[in-house]
Amino acid sequence: MLDLKLEDIDGILVRYNVALEKEMTPDEAAEELYPKDDLIYPVAKAIYEGEEDDVVDALQAAIDAGKKPIALIDDALMVGMGVVTQLYDDGIIFLPNVMMSADAMLAGIEFCKTQTTEIPVQKGKVVCHVAEGDVHDIGKNIVTALLRANGYEVIDLGRDVPVNEVITAVEKEKPMLLTGTALMTTTMYAFKEVNDKLLEKGIKIPFACGGGAVNQDFVSQYELGVYGEEAADASKIADAIVAGTTDITALREKFHKH
Amino acid sequence: MVKKYTSMAYASADELIFGQAKFPVKAGLGLEIGGGYTSPEVNYAPRPGAGASKEKLIKEYERITTDIMARMVQIGAPSVVLETEHVQQMSNNPDWGGAVAHAQKTIMEEYHDEYGIKCALRHTIGDIREDRNFLQLRGDKYNTFIEAFEEVANNGADLLSVESMGGKEVFDYSILRNDTAGMLFGIGVLGSMDMEMIWSDIADIAKKTGTVAAGDTDCAQANTAMFIAGGLLDKNLAHTTAIVARAISAARSLCAYEAGAVGPGKDCGYENVIIKGITGMPMTTEGKTSTCAHSDLMGNLIMECCDLWSNESVEYHGEFGGTTVQCWSETLAYDCSMMNVALKTGKAKDLRDILVLSDKFRDPQGYVLAYDNAYKVGQAIVKDGENNYLRAKNAAIECCNIVEEGAKSGKLRLTRFETNALAKVKADLEALTDDADKFVSDNLTKFKQEVAVFKPENYGL
Structure with a gap:
């Protein structure tokens, strides 16, 4: 079989994705974006990680500490998802991560709804x-x-x-x-x-x-x-x-x- | 009982070449596919609205057929295959499909009689086995589906194909969640089970009607992965994950040939390179000439061992150089002419290698489908050829190993993201049981809970 020398490949094609890959790892980038509040941070992190059970546990901890369930939807769940969508828009994480985070966020919203009689307001x-x-x-x-x-x-x-x-x-x-x-x-x-x-x-x-x-x-x-x-x-x-x-x-x- | 492949048709990867198959297929009007030459296979879609009535649709396909045949004669192409992928009206109403096949074949026969051009007609039935919310792989829809094959076979189609969808409900869910076991279950287990059922029946129809059971493609799953993965800068799916789905798909698409199909496999099955190595049957592929339908990162490479060379699909309308089907059939024909010259002058292997090397290091997907590596995936499949699950898992692990070795050589450069995704898929695969029954049982339980549209009865489970 014919073959190419290593040094010849760059003249034939360019792996632009390799050349332009961001230095920062997704976890590092997420860490920079998480909210600093001690009760909100674990919710946001669990959403980024796509861990539904951890989201619910973190929400429960926040409610136990006095946070309102309905407010947690906007202040914790949406903020955590905002981290994920920003990383996706910036090309740092890929779609499956977003899908798993979305599943986790929706599980979190459902949990919050069970903890209150108030109805969450959505963007449209x-x-x-x-x-x-x-x-x-x-x-x-x-x-x-x-x-x-x-x-x-x-x-x-x-x-x-x-x-x-x-x-x-x-x-x-x-x-x-x-x-x-x-x-x-x-x-x-x-x-x-x-x-x-x-x-x-x-x-x-x-x-x-x-x-x-x-x-x-x-x-x-x-x-x-x-x-x-x-x-x-x-x-x-x-x-x-x-x-x-x-x-x-x-x-x-x-x-x-x- | 189907006979499973447990050995490769070719003694070495180097024997894989375009235009030559170990087991050529005679079809249509004078064609021998894989018999020492390549032919264009032109594929097209009617204009939006053309399916409003049976008459309108037949007229549209008559125009398309005449345009292609006329252009082939105008440029002196010795042979051509036409592929009609059914719009849903043609498969849901089998008499529509039959009428279109008859109209097309009548025109092709006229050209064959007048000019001697070798030609054949492939009809690809739409996989209509579903209702609004669920796949409905068995039952009434299946009867209509089979009837659609019979109608086209009785009315002029020479090659019978389908892009079947078994396992897609589980796969779609899994690919968006990096669920490796789900990919394997959807394609390698559920997809294979459905393939064995439908292809036994399609092969029977082919025998009865003197037509050719040509083959299936994992378009519904492996191509979904490839399209989601997209180009180099897209961020929707790691390309290393997409090629693992492709490797698994070879184990699945092979089931058609084990159940009685004889080739040529259908164009969008990028897994066909692997399957040709295992079966020795002729295959259609598509690459740079299918840019009218999608982008694929291996436009030259995938021509490496085709017997028919396709454009995937193009909507029928006018271009500066004629209608789209005329323009694309002409492009295909000139590519085939080049390959046929290489075959006649003893330069085929050089041309093949040039095509391969122009894309081999562009992306992990092309790297694995380069014939030397594709052959290794084939070997991993036939090692446990009797077991649909194990062979699919073998293919996936071998695919990971191939990409790792490529990266180690320095020639296949991966992003850190692709490297990590590959490591995850490989670790997932290595953690899986070798016991097929246990794997099926575990995943049946899991996906019944997680995927609302998954109905095990579709697979007789």
Whole structure:
């Protein structure tokens, strides 16, 4: 078999990921971001580590020490998840870490809810679905996990969702954002039908679409469409809406990269 | 009872070469796949909205077929294979699939009769065995699924394939949580069980109809891992984890050939290099010519031992140089021409090695799928070939060893993150039992609790 000398490889390809890897380890970077409060720190750390039982134990300790369960959602759980999402956005940790942290955070929220009669306030409501005819839902599952991790209430309609069911859910839930994912060119056509039926009913909310064969050109063809290239874009689009950018054209300006 | 592979078809990795398979397959109108030459295999998707009616869909595939055949004749390509991956309407309504196959084959026969161009038609049935919330691998949906194969086989399809989804519900959950045992359970155990069931039935249909049971791919799982892993700078999954999923997938996709499939394996099965080494059967692969569908970090390397060379899939529409299927079929045909010249001039192994070396050190995925290393994964599989679980685990461990050795040599450079992820996967694997029954029992209990959509009855468990 022919072979290359070690010194010849760099002229043929560049491992940019190796060349640009951050010096700091993920654990070190997380340590710098944790809140310093003695009761909040263990919650945040347990979320980063994705340890559900440790999250609940740390929350119990904080409640025993006098912290209010409802306040712990914002002050401890969301802060801990904020550490995780910042590390992910900075390219220091990878998606599976975020998913495990999100699971741990949700377990923590459920625990807090059992300790109080107060109802937690969330950043906003998002309806998520996979296009009619399409059962590929791993992308949607990532989107919903990241949205929840960022403090949004998610109404997950599941996969292969009939167009009319999406419309009914939007009418009932009145979300700030609708998301749609699809793997196949043949199923993504349903997005346009959703768009048209929403407009018929006079509903004008941003409709973030992405996944598989979905591309910016296609999504730009219907009035409410905003293209998200990455699953993480969904929560960024939601954040932009919360921050006041509700106009579709302005959202496209911000998120359409091509 | 299926016959499991316990030895390699080739005595050494060096015998693996494009255009030549130990067991070539005659198919369609004059083709011998793996018989000393490569052919383009063109794949396409109808435009959005084309599936609105049966008539509209047939018309779309007639246009696609005519465009490809015409371009192949225009540039003097000696052979071509067309692959129609069913949209769901065609598999859910088997008569639609049959009608499309008939329309396509009629056009291909006209070109064959007039110009003598060798050609064959592959139909890849959609894995429709699911309802809104769950996989439904057995029962009514299965009957429709099998009927879809029969319809296309009776109406002109020459090669029968599918990208089956057994184990995907567990795999999807596990890959997003770095759960190594879950990856192994989803692909290596559940996926293999489902493959053995469906491919026995597909092979029977092929025998009955005089068609070819061509093979499956682990697109639903190993390609999911590869796509989540993405490019060098993406941060969604360690590429060292993705290649372990791929190695496991070879043990799973092999089940089709043990149950009666004979090749050519389907294009998006990047595990096909390993499978060719084990079975000696012809394989389709895709790489630089499938950039219209996705990016893969091994665009040249994966051409190393293909018998058909594919573009994965492209949406049918116009480009400056013609329709997309014309442009991509032409590109494929010129690649095949280059490989065929190498075969005729005695330079095939040199060309193969140049293709491999251009990508071998780009990423751990290409490194393991380079034919010398892929052959080693194959050997690890056949060592315990009778046991679906053990052979999948062997493949995963061998994959880890190969990447470690590559890193040690200094040629395969890994990020610290990839190195750590690799160490975790390997430690997880080494901690697993060798007792298949215990592994299945433990994971059945675990995933019944953790994955709400996992239904053991889908696997007869």
